[in-house]
Amino acid sequence: QVYLVESGGGVVQSGDSLTLTCAAPGLTFRSYALGWFRHGSGEEREFVAFASASDSMTRYADSVKGRFTISRDNARKLVTLQMNNLRPEDTAVYYCGATPQYFSSNWRTYMYWGQGTQVTVSS
Numbered sequence: 001q002v003y004l005v006e007s008g009g010g011v012v013q014s015g016d017s018l019t020l021t022c023a024a025p026g027l028t029f030r031s032y033a034l035g036w037f038r039h040g041s042g043e044e045r046e047f048v049a050f051a052s053a054s055d056s057m058t059r060y061a062d063s064v065k066g067r068f069t070i071s072r073d074n075a076r077k078l079v080t081l082q083m084n085n086l087r088p089e090d091t092a093v094y095y096c097g098a099t100p101q102y103f104s105s106n107w108r109t110y111m112y113w114g115q116g117t118q119v120t121v122s123s
């Protein structure tokens with residue numbers, strides 16, 4: 001059974017840092033690219049960051065570039081999102097997902113999702 005589990009969310013103040021972790025114990029981890037998305041006040045999940053399956057390629061949304069860092073540990077089947085200098089507009093439920101595509105910022109192409117973890121940033 002494939003499932004993803006996020007952890008690490010919380011309530012922080014503007015300028016603080018958080019690290020989100022996503023575990024994927026049942027996933028053929030090296031076969032999937034991993035992404036972080038968030039769902040705040042908008043209607044759809046917003047792309048945040050992406051890490052490819054094989055060549056360490058990463059991509060970020062413009063809104064988080066320079067502040068967030070995605071990394072994956074293939075041996076432990078973990079993907080993390082280090083979030084620095086958090087802002088109130090980063091407040092959202094954060095989800096990790098797995099896609100067989102080489103690269104995708106479209107949440108509809110992701111096959112597996114976690115349940116989400118809430119991040120709240122107060123001003």
